[in-house]
Amino acid sequence: MYTTLFDEQLCQDVGAVGGKALGLAEMTTAGLPVAPGFAVCTAAYRTYLQESGLRAAIETALAGASSGSPGSVAAAERTIAEALTSAQVPADVAAEVTGGYEALCAQVGVPDLSVAVRSSATAEDSAGASFAGEFETYVDVSGAAEVLAHVRRCWDSVFTGRALAYALDKGISPLDIEMAVVVQKTVRARAAGVMFTLSPVTGDRSRIVLEASWGLGLSVVGGEVTPDRYTVDKVRLTVCERVPGDKRIEYRRGDAPVSVPEDRWSQLCLSDEQVLALARLGKSLERLQRCPQDIEFAVDEDLPAGADVVLLQCRPETIWSAKARKPAFDPSAGLLSMVAASVSGADTHHTAPTKSGHSRG
Incomplete structure (x- = not known):
C-alpha cells in the first residue's frame, strides 16, 4: 500500500508515514480540527529509489562524503542531483498517488483541489533531532500531475546539500531516512x-x-x-x-x-x-x-x-x-524546608517572554 488516509490504522505507524503524518493522524483520531488529506507512505519512496536505480547511485555518491569535509558533501550533492534528473516514478506508485488525490477532490467536492504537499520523514520532528526546515513543503498545488511532481520533489529534498550536511553531522546516513509525504487540502x-x-x-x-x-x-x-x-x-x-x-x-x-x-x-x-x-x-x-x-x-x-x-x-x-x-525542592532538606520554600515562593510571578528564541528554519 502506497497511500493511507489520516484515520486509517496504517497512518498510526511512524515508520510507514513519518512524524508529520503521524501527528496529523493522532490529531484526527482524537477529534481535533485537521484539514482532510492523505499520506504517501515510505513504501512509495523505497520503491522509487529501488526501481529507478537511485539507491545504488546514491550509495556510491555518499561513500566519500563526510560531515567534516564540506567539499565532499557538495560533490555528493552534485552527483546525486544528476542521478535524480533522469529517475522516473514507477507507474504503480504514480497511479496510487494520483488516485489518492482524485479521491480527496471527490471527498471535498472540488475538482483540481488546491493542496499542500509536505515532507514527512521518519527522522523528522523527533525529540532527539529536528529536521524541521531541511525538507520541502509546497502549498497551492493543483492537478494530479502537479501533485505527483511535488511529491517527488519532497522525496528528492532528502538529498539537497543542506539536508545531506545536517544528516551527516547528526551521524545519520541519508539513506536511512525514509520520506513519506502529506497531501492535504490547502487552508485559506x-x-x-x-x-x-x-x-x-x-x-x-x-x-x-x-x-x-x-x-x-x-x-x-x-x-x-x-x-x-x-x-x-x-x-x-x-x-x-x-x-x-x-x-x-x-x-x-x-x-x-x-x-x-x-x-x-x-x-x-x-x-x-x-x-x-x-x-x-x-x-x-x-x-x-x-x-x-x-x-x-x-x-x-x-x-x-x-x-x-x-x-x-x-x-x-x-x-x-x-x-x-531541576526538582522544585531538595528531597534531602526535609519536609519543613519544603513547606517554607513553598510559602516564600507563593508570591513569585512569572516574567513574560520578550522575544521567541526558537528558529524554525
Missing part, C-alpha cells in the same frame, strides 16, 4: 502561526506562547515579518500578554507575498477567543503526546467563526524538553 488562512505549550524563551511550562501573522504561516516560519505574540496562562486559560508585531506582507497563496495595508501592520491578527481556542487545543495535544508541543495552526477564512481554527502540524518541542528539569 486569514491568519496563521506557531504555538508552543511552554515558553520558548524560559521553558516555563505554565505558559502557552503563540506567534501569528496575516495569511499563510510562511511569513512567520520564514522570518519575513515580526509576528504578533500572545502569552496565555495555561492553568487559568487567560490571555496575559498581547504584543502587536510588524506584519507588512502576507501570503494569500503559496507562490509569492503581497503587501498588507498600513492600517493592519500592527493590528492584532487573532482575537482573544481564537487565542484561547488554540490554547485549549494545545493543552489537549500536550496531554495526548505527553510532552510539550510545537504546533502550527491557521484560521481558515472559509469556515464559520468558532469552527475556523485548524491545526496543521504538531511536533515535540526540542529545546527545553531536552534539558533536565
Whole structure:
C-alpha cells in the first residue's frame, strides 16, 4: 500500500508515514480540527529509489562524503542531483498517488483541489533531532500531475546539500531516512502561526506562547515579518500578554507575498477567543503526546467563526524538553524546608517572554 488516509490504522505507524503524518493522524483520531488529506507512505519512496536505480547511485555518491569535509558533501550533492534528473516514478506508485488525490477532490467536492504537499520523514520532528526546515513543503498545488511532481520533489529534498550536511553531522546516513509525504487540502488562512505549550524563551511550562501573522504561516516560519505574540496562562486559560508585531506582507497563496495595508501592520491578527481556542487545543495535544508541543495552526477564512481554527502540524518541542528539569525542592532538606520554600515562593510571578528564541528554519 502506497497511500493511507489520516484515520486509517496504517497512518498510526511512524515508520510507514513519518512524524508529520503521524501527528496529523493522532490529531484526527482524537477529534481535533485537521484539514482532510492523505499520506504517501515510505513504501512509495523505497520503491522509487529501488526501481529507478537511485539507491545504488546514491550509495556510491555518499561513500566519500563526510560531515567534516564540506567539499565532499557538495560533490555528493552534485552527483546525486544528476542521478535524480533522469529517475522516473514507477507507474504503480504514480497511479496510487494520483488516485489518492482524485479521491480527496471527490471527498471535498472540488475538482483540481488546491493542496499542500509536505515532507514527512521518519527522522523528522523527533525529540532527539529536528529536521524541521531541511525538507520541502509546497502549498497551492493543483492537478494530479502537479501533485505527483511535488511529491517527488519532497522525496528528492532528502538529498539537497543542506539536508545531506545536517544528516551527516547528526551521524545519520541519508539513506536511512525514509520520506513519506502529506497531501492535504490547502487552508485559506486569514491568519496563521506557531504555538508552543511552554515558553520558548524560559521553558516555563505554565505558559502557552503563540506567534501569528496575516495569511499563510510562511511569513512567520520564514522570518519575513515580526509576528504578533500572545502569552496565555495555561492553568487559568487567560490571555496575559498581547504584543502587536510588524506584519507588512502576507501570503494569500503559496507562490509569492503581497503587501498588507498600513492600517493592519500592527493590528492584532487573532482575537482573544481564537487565542484561547488554540490554547485549549494545545493543552489537549500536550496531554495526548505527553510532552510539550510545537504546533502550527491557521484560521481558515472559509469556515464559520468558532469552527475556523485548524491545526496543521504538531511536533515535540526540542529545546527545553531536552534539558533536565531541576526538582522544585531538595528531597534531602526535609519536609519543613519544603513547606517554607513553598510559602516564600507563593508570591513569585512569572516574567513574560520578550522575544521567541526558537528558529524554525
